[in-house]
Amino acid sequence: MLIIGSHVSMSGSNMYLGSVMEALSYGSNAFMVYTGAPQNTIRKPIKDLMIEEAKVYMSEHGLSFDHVVVHAPYIINLANPDPEKRAFAISFLTEEVKRTQAMQAKQIVLHPGSAVGKDRVQAIKWIAEGVKKVIENTKDSNVKIALETMAGKGNEVGKTFEELKEIIDLVNEPNRVSVCFDTCHTHDAGYDVKENFQSVIEHFDQVVGTKYISVFHVNDSKNIKGASKDRHENIGFGEIGYDSLLKVIYHPDFNDIPKILETPYVDGKPPYKEEIEMIRNKVFIPNLKDIISQ
Numbered sequence: 510m511l512i513i514g515s516h517v518s519m520s521g522s523n524m525y526l527g528s529v530m531e532a533l534s535y536g537s538n539a540f541m542v543y544t545g546a547p548q549n550t551i552r553k554p555i556k557d558l559m560i561e562e563a564k565v566y567m568s569e570h571g572l573s574f575d576h577v578v579v580h581a582p583y584i585i586n587l588a589n590p591d592p593e594k595r596a597f598a599i600s601f602l603t604e605e606v607k608r609t610q611a612m613q614a615k616q617i618v619l620h621p622g623s624a625v626g627k628d629r630v631q632a633i634k635w636i637a638e639g640v641k642k643v644i645e646n647t648k649d650s651n652v653k654i655a656l657e658t659m660a661g662k663g664n665e666v667g668k669t670f671e672e673l674k675e676i677i678d679l680v681n682e683p684n685r686v687s688v689c690f691d692t693c694h695t696h697d698a699g700y701d702v703k704e705n706f707q708s709v710i711e712h713f714d715q716v717v718g719t720k721y722i723s724v725f726h727v728n729d730s731k732n733i734k735g736a737s738k739d740r741h742e743n744i745g746f747g748e749i750g751y752d753s754l755l756k757v758i759y760h761p762d763f764n765d766i767p768k769i770l771e772t773p774y775v776d777g778k779p780p781y782k783e784e785i786e787m788i789r790n791k792v793f794i795p796n797l798k799d800i801i802s803q
Contacts, residue, residue, distance in 0.1 A: 510538075510764070511538075511758070511759070511764075511768070511788075511789065512538055512539045512576050512764075512765065512766065512767045512768060513537060513538065513539055513727075513758070513767070513768045513769075513770070513785055513788065513789075514532050514535070514537030514538065514539035514540040514541065514576070514767065514768075514769055514770070514781075514785075515532070515535060515537060515540060515541070515769060515770040515771070515772075515779070515781035515784075515785070516540070516541045516542070516543075516580070516769065516770070516771050517531040517532050517535075517537075517540045517541070517542055518531060518542070519542045519543065519544065519545075519558075523559055523562075524553070524557065524558045524559040524563075525542070525558045525559045525560050525562075525563035525612060526559040526562040526563045526566055527559070528540060528542045528563070529563050529566050529567055529570075529572065530566070532572075533570055533572075534782065535779070535781040535782040535785055536782055536785050536786060536789075537781070537785060538571075538572060538573075538576060539576035539577070539578070539767040539768070539769065540576075540577060540578070540769070541577075541578040541579070541580055541618070541724075541769045541771075542577075542578075542579055542580070543579070543580050543582065544558075544579060544605060544608045544609070544612075545582070546582070547580065547582045547583050547584075548582065548583060548584060549582070549584065550582065550584065550601055552604070552608070555607075555608060555611045558608075558611070558612065560611060560612055560613075563612075564613065574613040574614060574615065575615055576767045577612070577613070577614040577615070578614060578615075578616055578617075578618060578655075578724050578767060578769060579605070579608070579609040579612065579614045579616070579617040579618070580617070580618045581602060581605050581617050581618065581619045581620070582601075582605075583620060585598045585601060585602050585605075585619065585620070585622075586598055586622045586623055586625070587599065587602070587621070587622045587635055587636045587638075587639030587640065588621070588622030588623055588624055588625065588631075588632035588633075588635045588636050588639075588666060589622070589623075589625055589635075590625055590626045590631075595635060595639060598639060599639050599642050599643055599646075602619070602639070602643050602654075603642075603643050603646040603647060605617060606643060606646075606647045606650055606652050606654070607647060607650070609650075609652045610647070610650045610651075610652050614652070615651070615652065615653060615723075616652060616653040616654070616655045616687060616723050616724060617652055617653075617654055617655065618655045618657050618689045618724065618726075619640075619654050619655065619656055619657065620657050620659065620665070620667070621636050621656050621657070621659065621665075621666045621667040621672075621673070621676060622635070622636045622639075622665075622666050622667075623663060623664045623665050623666065624664040624665075624666055625664065627664055629664070629666060629672070632664075632666050633666060633672060633675050633676055633679070634679065636666060636676050637675075637676045637679030637680050638679075640654055640656075640676065640680050640682075640686065641679075641680045641681075641682065644680070644682050644685045644686075650685075651684075651685075652685075653684075653685055653686065653687045653723055654685060654686055654687070655686075655687045655688060655689040655723050655724055656673050656676060656677070656686065656687070656688055656689065657688075657689040657691055657694065657726070658670075658673065658688065658689065658690055658691050658694045658695050658698070659691075659694050659698065659739075660691075660693070660694040660697035660698050660736075660737055660738060660739035661697065661698045661699075661737035662697075662737055662738060662739045668698045668737070669698070670712065670713050670716040670717050671716055673688060673717055674716050674717045677717065677721065683721075686721070687721050687722065687723035687724075688717060688721045688722050688723065689722075689723065689724045689725070689726060690713070690722050690724075690725050690726070691725075691726035691728065692725070692726065692727050692728055692729075692730075692749060692754060692757055693726070693728035693729065693730040693739065693740075693741050693742075693747075693749070694726070694739060695709065696730045696732075696734055696748065696749050697730055697732050697734070697735070697736050697737055697738055697739055697740075698735070698737065699734060699735035699737075700712075700734075701734065702734075702749055702753060702757070703734065703748065703749045703750060703753045704753070706753065706756050706757055706760070707756075710760070710762070719762060719763075722763065722766060723766065724766060724767050724768075724769060725757065725758075725763065725766060725767070725768045725769065726769050726770075726771055727744070727754060727757060727758055727768045727769065727770055728741040728742070728744075728770065728771050728772055729741065729742040729743060729744055729745060729746055729747030729748070729749050729750070729754060729772065730742055730747045730748045730749055731747055731748070732747075732748060733748055734748065741771055741772055741773055742772065742773065743772045743773060743775065743780055743784065743797070743798065744770070744772060744784045744787065744788065745787075745793050745794075745797070746797075746798065751793040752793075755788065755791060758788060770784055770785070772784060775798050775801040775802050776801070776802040778801050778802065780797070780798075780801050783797055783800060783801050784797070
């Protein structure tokens, strides 16, 4: 079974229940949410998230919490050279993991961090120390922290599979750490997702191990391979292309792994219903953007 969905919002009076309803409106059987705005740390109390109502609605519509993904806010940087800011990042990520657990999601995606001081070796150590501390702070949790493959914009850590492997080895908690494989990011980082995804995934398996992949972010890219820019494009309209992304989505080794779309809105409208339908039908629609914008 294809497990596919998109990023959905969690806001207003319906909160988590609204996220489920939005996902279902796109024909999804998986979805990803931020527990609040990704650019800040303002969060509603867990009791106000409409979790029980969401659980009932998911059960009524046959959705599994195994296919719900939370994304940590972008502002968390476990590699910040300022010890007070690192301590805050650890504290806030700890609370996000607790919120993820309360929402019964199984994983939270994390951008590993940025080597602000440009010392990548030290940054990797700080990231691993931070993740390990968060895991220690949430010993009763089964939530995995999924380190995302990054495009390499600025001083982002996680551009290479080797960097992710270093973090995973230093954390040494294989039941609590995983990887979110982003197609746009890996393409922008220089991996040949377009022409030879099989070769890329074999390399990933040799370096990290495909058993660590717990979610895919499926996005096309506005950039050429290796651009290190991280600019998402709608499925089939970028440099990776529809056929290549379909090979990722339908790769037999990852049938049970959620595929999450983070593609751009078209004229202010979410493209996910149309993109998911196009993916399921396995036929590219060249005028898809025109259809969405109508």
